[in-house]
Amino acid sequence: MVTLRPFVNRQALEQLANIFPELDLASVESCLAFLATTIDVYAALDVHFARYGLSMGKFTLLMQLFVVDEKGLTPSECAERAGVTRATITGLLDGLERDGLVKRQPYPDDRRMLSVQLTDKGRQLLSQMLPDHFCRTTGLMANLTDKEKKTLIELLAKLKSGTPAMLEP
Secondary structure (H helix, E strand, O other): OOOOOOOOOHHHHHHHHHHOOOOOHHHHHHHHHHHHHHHHHHHHHHHHHHOOOOOHHHHHHHHHHHOOOOOOEOHHHHHHHHOOOHHHHHHHHHHHHHOOOEEEEEEOOEEEEEEEEEOHHHHHHHHHHHHHHHHHHHHHOOOOOHHHHHHHHHHHHHHHHOOHHHHOO
């Protein structure tokens, strides 16, 4: 997926608003600022995870497995928790298994199902990585006060609640 940085200056937006009365300048500017920031954060995360030979998807899956008991998770549980398809999880698991970070085996209570667990190598990678990851996450958010962080979470929840406007036919 190619993501282009939104670049429209205020003057261009004002011209568009003259043509399209539906254009709410504050809404479009806010959305573009959010998108530009999102692109920058994703790019930074891609660089960070690549240091450890991971992608965001692989890291997300490893973290799911890191915090559950030794029984692990089924692939469908992983997909549901990550909000992606089972096919996406299968691709991630294939790569993680190839790298020796996870293992798939018959589920303890039902041999027709699979259980996914971290290997010792996967647990060791996360144990090495997480202190750096948490320090970098703190650095990412360092310019916000605790109150601003709480406000950001609240604002993002409000923004998320507006996503049906883009999804509805």
